[in-house]
Amino acid sequence: MLMLENLRKIVQDVDSAPNFTAALDTMVTSVRETMGTEVSSVYLLDDKSNRYILMATEGLNPDAIGTVSLGWNEGLVGLCGAREEPINLDNASAHPKYHYLPETGEEKYNSFLGVPIMHRRKVLGVLVVQQRDKRKFDEAEEAFLVTLSAQLSGVVAHAKAVGSFDVIRTPTPRANVTRVFNGIAGASGIALGRAIVMYPPADIDSVPDRVAEDPDNEIHSLRIALEAVREDIRELDRKMAGSLMPEERALFDAYLRMLDDNALGGEIEERIHAGNWAQGALREVIEKHMQAFAAMDDPYLRERRADVRDLGLRILAHLQKQEGDSLREFPDHSILIGEEITTAMLVETPLEKIAGIVTVEGAANSHMAIVARALGIPTVLGVSELPVTQLDDTEMIVDAYQGRVYVQPSRQLRTRYKDIIKEELQLVAGLDAYRDVPAETPDGHRLALYVNTGLMADVARAKDRGAEGVGLYRSEIPFMLRERFPGEEEQRGIYRQQLEAFAPRPVTMRTLDIGGDKDLPYFPIKEDNPALGWRGIRITLDHPEIFMVQIRAMLKAAIGLDNLQILLPMISSVFEVEEALHLIHRAMMEVQEEEGVPITMPRVGVMVEVPAAVLQIGDMVQLVDFVSVGSNDLTQYMLAVDRNNARVADIYTPYHPAVLRALQMVVDEVHRAGKPVGICGEMAGDPGTALLLMAMGFDSLSMSASNLLKIRKVICNTPYMQARGLLEQVMQVDNAAVIRSLVEFELEDLGLLDLIRPGKK
Ligand code: PEP
Ligand code: MG
Numbered sequence: 001m002l003m004l005e006n007l008r009k010i011v012q013d014v015d016s017a018p019n020f021t022a023a024l025d026t027m028v029t030s031v032r033e034t035m036g037t038e039v040s041s042v043y044l045l046d047d048k049s050n051r052y053i054l055m056a057t058e059g060l061n062p063d064a065i066g067t068v069s070l071g072w073n074e075g076l077v078g079l080c081g082a083r084e085e086p087i088n089l090d091n092a093s094a095h096p097k098y099h100y101l102p103e104t105g106e107e108k109y110n111s112f113l114g115v116p117i118m119h120r121r122k123v124l125g126v127l128v129v130q131q132r133d134k135r136k137f138d139e140a141e142e143a144f145l146v147t148l149s150a151q152l153s154g155v156v157a158h159a160k161a162v163g164s165f166d167v168i169r170t171p172t173p174r175a176n177v178t179r180v181f182n183g184i185a186g187a188s189g190i191a192l193g194r195a196i197v198m199y200p201p202a203d204i205d206s207v208p209d210r211v212a213e214d215p216d217n218e219i220h221s222l223r224i225a226l227e228a229v230r231e232d233i234r235e236l237d238r239k240m241a242g243s244l245m246p247e248e249r250a251l252f253d254a255y256l257r258m259l260d261d262n263a264l265g266g267e268i269e270e271r272i273h274a275g276n277w278a279q280g281a282l283r284e285v286i287e288k289h290m291q292a293f294a295a296m297d298d299p300y301l302r303e304r305r306a307d308v309r310d311l312g313l314r315i316l317a318h319l320q321k322q323e324g325d326s327l328r329e330f331p332d333h334s335i336l337i338g339e340e341i342t343t344a345m346l347v348e349t350p351l352e353k354i355a356g357i358v359t360v361e362g363a364a365n366s367h368m369a370i371v372a373r374a375l376g377i378p379t380v381l382g383v384s385e386l387p388v389t390q391l392d393d394t395e396m397i398v399d400a401y402q403g404r405v406y407v408q409p410s411r412q413l414r415t416r417y418k419d420i421i422k423e424e425l426q427l428v429a430g431l432d433a434y435r436d437v438p439a440e441t442p443d444g445h446r447l448a449l450y451v452n453t454g455l456m457a458d459v460a461r462a463k464d465r466g467a468e469g470v471g472l473y474r475s476e477i478p479f480m481l482r483e484r485f486p487g488e489e490e491q492r493g494i495y496r497q498q499l500e501a502f503a504p505r506p507v508t509m510r511t512l513d514i515g516g517d518k519d520l521p522y523f524p525i526k527e528d529n530p531a532l533g534w535r536g537i538r539i540t541l542d543h544p545e546i547f548m549v550q551i552r553a554m555l556k557a558a559i560g561l562d563n564l565q566i567l568l569p570m571i572s573s574v575f576e577v578e579e580a581l582h583l584i585h586r587a588m589m590e591v592q593e594e595e596g597v598p599i600t601m602p603r604v605g606v607m608v609e610v611p612a613a614v615l616q617i618g619d620m621v622q623l624v625d626f627v628s629v630g631s632n633d634l635t636q637y638m639l640a641v642d643r644n645n646a647r648v649a650d651i652y653t654p655y656h657p658a659v660l661r662a663l664q665m666v667v668d669e670v671h672r673a674g675k676p677v678g679i680c681g682e683m684a685g686d687p688g689t690a691l692l693l694m695a696m697g698f699d700s701l702s703m704s705a706s707n708l709l710k711i712r713k714v715i716c717n718t719p720y721m722q723a724r725g726l727l728e729q730v731m732q733v734d735n736a737a738v739i740r741s742l743v744e745f746e747l748e749d750l751g752l753l754d755l756i757r758p759g760k761k
Pocket of ligand 1: 474609631632
């Protein structure tokens with residue numbers, strides 16, 4: 001059996017099926033054909049009844065489809081699901097778990113191979129093949145079915161999530177039923193509002209369906225776009241006339257024919273008449289044709305998919321150009337949803353109108369999530385099953401405490417969540433008392449509480465909540481708001497605002513930290529493994545022209561204020577610190593000479609974000625004035641868990657004993673050198689981890705403005721000795737989940753549990 005070739009073909013066929021029923025039918029037909037078995041069936045587990053329902057079969061009685069079912073632990077199908085492993089038998093009826101289903105006519109078949117269909121550790125169903133011959137399926141056949149099942153599980157999970165599974169069994173689709181989707185909590189809070197689909201320009205797959213308010217107008221735009229594309233193609237044809245053979249140029253003719261009113265153009269218009277707007281109608285038609293081509297056996301024709309897509313993208317680009325800067329209106333309480341929403345996309349929206357954010361990709365410590373947290377916008381990420389394109393303008397509730405999204409919520413749900421929002425507001429009002437008090441424990445241990453900033457909007461909120469300075473100014477954020485690198489004078493202006501707003505309190509400006517998940521639209525970096533690639537200080541040391549401009553702008557901005565501190569991100573060797581310091585000194589001399597005034601050397605610090613820096617911090621700290629731990633990246637690199645990857649989000653945890661030990665090491669080493677150490681990752685703003693950090697001896701915690709009052713309340717209400725006791729206990733434990741529970745028990749004991757989730761006392 002040509003395993004890879006067959007697998008690829010089946011997966012492609014299933015993916016291009018027009019609906020879920022057809023996908024299941026394709027699945028069973030292809031499996032039977034490829035493996036040459038007599039029976040191939042799919043049983044799916046229905047969550048409500050907890051029974052496996054026969055959903056598709058080739059070989060068993062087709063009347064049994066949708067009617068025959070087995071209990072979750074019944075029969076060989078149930079056994080396969082319960083054990084979560086393949087069951088391979090030469091004589092099924094001799095097995096004690098065999099459960100005969102007379103409606104299926106399966107008594108003729110002796111051998112049985114079932115493999116579970118698993119998605120994210122959950123059993124969704126069982127894929128079964130059966131044979132008359134009394135023979136065990138061989139290892140290659142078993143491996144094939146297991147691999148196939150793993151590849152197809154995504155299709156089943158998606159169909160289940162969007163309700164296609166229900167539609168098959170209950171022929172009349174249920175309207176207005178609340179649908180629930182799970183993801184990962186990003187920025188906590190609750191939001192009620194309507195979805196606005198966000199998608200990058202020229203990404204045809206994520207164009208949402210949207211009701212065409214004025215179909216004639218949509219058709220008009222479409223015709224202009226089509227004509228523009230025709231003109232582009234004619235132009236291309238003319239340009240290539242000298243360098244392409246006539247048969248190669250025939251492709252352009254083919255393109256022009258495809259754009260005809262009788263071809264794509266006409267079909268798109270039909271979709272507009274059916275109610276979709278031009279861009280959505282275009283997506284529908286292009287998707288349909290791509291699927292048709294993908295299903296063709298002839299490899300040449302299969303490759304024509306690329307042409308259809310190319311045309312689709314060209315038309316889309318013209319439609320989007322017409323849409324131009326007539327920016328989409330954002331009503332109050334908008335909930336941004338999208339496959340992926342980048343920081344750049346977020347900060348371009350009218351932030352005061354944004355109530356929540358939901359994305360398919362991403363995890364809690366992705367950069368966008370951090371910015372959302374700073375802005376106090378409830379965010380749920382990694383909602384892998386969210387059918388984004390179908391949800392434009394749909395009512396939603398975002399529960400970013402639990403990482404859950406409700407689509408078309410019922411009245412009861414809305415009432416319940418409105419109550420939680422009321423509770424939240426009371427909680428916030430209760431925190432007002434902590435605005436002007438120092439962060440000091442009842443037994444006199446004092447910490448400095450700083451704020452993380454990036455946007456000017458953070459500044460007012462931070463000052464209002466008594467921040468003692470800025471512990472991390474993410475300088476890449478203003479870079480993201482522009483279409484090119486800002487010049488020295490422009491940067492000076494931006495930095496001056498931050499420095500002035502907090503003077504005489506310190507403002508810690510981090511040098512440009514791009515790369516990883518923080519791309520600038522005008523400086524794209526494409527790498528296989530960006531987290532381990534060119535990012536942070538590595539980029540700026542390779543581009544001293546960028547680094548020097550930034551440092552000079554910072555130094556000039558601080559003239560007369562003298563509250564600037566410079567922080568170096570992603571340091572992994574002493575040499576990088578030396579090089580950066582060398583450039584900073586050079587910039588100092590230059591600015592001093594140019595400005596003719598004495599420049600105060602700013603305090604310089606290193607970020608501890610990678611394990612190498614933890615182990616060498618004793619050497620590094622000799623060169624600098626202070627140290628700040630970036631626990632978001634440090635957790636990622638200590639645990640080798642991508643902070644943006646939803647699939648591994650549940651093992652990304654700062655409560656991991658290795659992370660806690662690394663932090664304690666850093667504090668001890670830096671204190672041994674007599675210098676201060678702070679922390680500016682998300683751990684600092686979380687009530688549970690903040691308790692542990694205080695006990696470890698961190699001198700300062702820096703967090704988003706949204707968390708300042710909460711953390712001050714935690715500190716003011718927790719005796720330092722009690723936190724030390726907790727830390728001592730925690731450091732004996734080898735398991736992150738247990739540590740987390742111990743910390744939560746302590747918060748409960750202190751009466752502070754409601755800071756994590758309103759409603760819990
Ligand atoms: C960190 O890594 O903890 C940090 C503060 O930096 P960022 O989240 O911006 O990468
Ligand atoms: Mg970082």
